[in-house]
Amino acid sequence: MLGFAIRRILMLVPVFLAVSVIIFLMIHMLPGDPIDNLLRIGAGPDQRAALTEKYGLDRPLYEQYLYWIGNVVQGDFGNAIVQRRPVASLIGQALPYSLTLGGLALLVSTVLGITVGIIAASFKGSWLDQGLMGGVLFGSMLPNFWIGLLLILVFSVSLGWTPVSGARGWESLILPVVTIGLGGTALVARVTRVAMIDAQGRDFVMLLHAKGVHPVVIQLRHVLRHALIPVVTILALRIGWILGGAVTVEVVFARPGLGSLLIKSLNQHDYPVVQASLLILAMAVLLGTLLGDLLQAAMDPRIRDNLK
Amino acid sequence: MLMEVKELSLSIGKVALLDRVSFSVDRGQVLGLVGESGSGKSLTALALTGLVRRIGGRITGGSIAFDGQELSDLPEPAYRKLRGKRIAFITQNPMSALDALKTIGDQVDQVSRLHLGLSRKAARAHTVDILTRLRIPEAATVARAYPHQLSGGMKQRVVIAMALAADADLIIADEPTTALDVTVQAQIVMILSELVRKRNIGLILITHDMGVVAQICDKVCVLYAGRVAESGPVGQLFDTPRHPYSAALIGCIPRECMAPGALKGIPGTVPSALNYGAECCRFASRCARADALCHTTRPLPHSQGAALVACHHPQGTAAQPEALDV
């Protein structure tokens, strides 16, 4: 298991490098020259050349990449051109907010989604199943940012229960978490329900009934464990979704975080920050798949044995 | 009588699948329930264990008496206490019958912990003890293994161990050997017949293998299209089968001393449950002895020696003793 984990992490290295090249190249296709934002009005061409040289923008592309990735590996993401601070500190400041929001949203959607999925699958075809799945599906179809605005309107503006925006205190987390959680819950509930229904129909369930095991125990201790394997896989692959949701929601609620940082830097053409934020998001996605694989192996003895 | 089934009828939806099926089994006895696929054997097993409700089946008539207790209308919670404890069920395919994510030990322990209230430790000791008695080498190690690490024969022994874990009085085994290699089949059959003698329990063995029936059964009940064709002691059925269907089934067993070409099949197939006739012999269309009576009147079971036969023209009787000689 440990060997597998190490091998799996080593396999991530080339993927990570490939992703970093793609991100690097995409960033260099971005229109707009960040130097323009830096130059004072009326600055001459020699000032521009000096700045270009300072940020290494005149060197060949591959040299720029190697220089950048070399520093990144050492934890140095360079300096933000427009925001004039080390990128690492900008990200370090934003990341905790995004992690709290994303983590809470993931937790809420997992717990709620699995619960809803189990109930729906256990009463498959009943009005309860149809009602729950209908409600969940409906919730997942509404645009994220619109739900956010709607919630602000009801709970902050009309009722005054929660802060409108910002990131002060735990109350400010409620609405953003609910907003992201709605979509996540729908995804998890849908996958759980299908996986549970699939597992319910397998042969071993009949033997459990024949052993006289209580149906609730069968559902929770046996069927759910089988169902969780695909759920974990899909959830891990879709961690990016939750992060993606965070991007929108951070902007709607004017919360600091990776999402707002990314949008702000995109608008300001602040290359190094965009590059670093995307790289961090990509890493989160890759780590998600890694976590999924490891969890899968931990949960399924057949997979564990295959690895040996 | 340990279990006595009388005139049991069963439907799924509107389709009647079992029609007045009767048989009985006592302690120390092995009852063979035989017939082709689709004859209602497995359904009977599900009916006896109360599991038929899970697949939407409904008992529409008759009675199932187990140790004097009526089961056909027993509520599910009470049935659950009986299942696994007093009536054990061995399902068809050991390959997929075990939970792939739990260890063998946990799955066998579950039964004794649930029904006998044993502690975790005591249950495991009990499990290892049973596995050892089923001649599983290194039982303690096997208990820590997962199903995919065992062979099919091993898995079937584990399923049998579950049946023994709470000292069941009656074991119902649904084709316990079909999915296994021939050599392993013989071992499993021997284990089962030994259990019946040593523990003085009842065994209902569902099979389509007449060879297995001849080896270990005391009584046989031949099912055809949801009805009992013939039932009686195994010796009489093999020596002088009365129902043409039983005779034909026995004719299908390959024997060592057989002349080439002597092996017989049965022409035609079992009718689908949707085309079951009510007022006829359902075997009539495949039977060489059938006449107009067979197509219009249902044959009722009547005694022929020690057996009950549902046939208008049973073999070995004065009417047509020469036909269909086996």
Next chain:
Amino acid sequence: MTVTAPVSGLLPALRRSAPVQALASWKGGVAGTFLILVVLGALFAPWLTPYGFDVQNLPGAFQAPNLSHPMGTDEFGRDVLTRILYGARTSLSVSAVAIAISLFCGMVLGASAGYFGGRFDRAVMVVVDLTWAFPEILVALMLVAIIGPGTTGTLVAICVAYLAQFTRLTRAQVMALKSETFVEAARGMGASNAAILFRHLLPNCLGPVLVAGMLATGDAIILEATLGFFGLGAQPPTPSWGGMMSSGSGLLFKGPWIIMFPGLCIALTVVAINMFGDALLHKLDVRERVRTA
């Protein structure tokens, strides 16, 4: 002599009856009627409303919904309902066209990957899996940043964002069908790869993929709106649903109707698309295949 795919194929079934049957169920009927009304409203916008979508009337700004402006007016005194009708033109056409292009590319890519297999398949799937792992909104944001804000950028962004999904789905379908007897038969008769692919395989997996495309159109409308909300979609003065909400989000207190109504429109349209798609899936009996992919 030709060998044809089985008649039970999904395309003939779809063509023959599924949409009609879906409309006949009450869910599908309600959703379908709503969608038809939205499309008609967008098409005939100039004849339906007395106002222009871009005529400012500053003294009449921030009117709450009333008889002459059923959805109120925005900060420039423009009629919100009028802008929603015109906005539907942008939002619906951009999403639909983008999905159509994406669907076509995804089908060709997925079908060839699934059919030919081998190194080509692996190369395609590595790229597809990589993009699939990234949330659509991030992929779209990147592309819009490269191409620049506006309708073209949004179009390309939506196209690429959903390409992975369609490729995966088509590939899975083709792989499942590839080994069927009728394909073997066609090959035995000497049909070329292209003929097998386009005449036998693609028609048979068209149903689920088309429905997936329809469901994705709903998601694309949201994506288009989200980009618009970030100010990266169709640029003013062209009205779009997302754009309306972007300018309105700062006015949540002064005129909540300015963003509530466009949002409601997006929500209802997307829900209707999903309901109709679901009714279709139900009729085609392929719901689990598409919904969990």
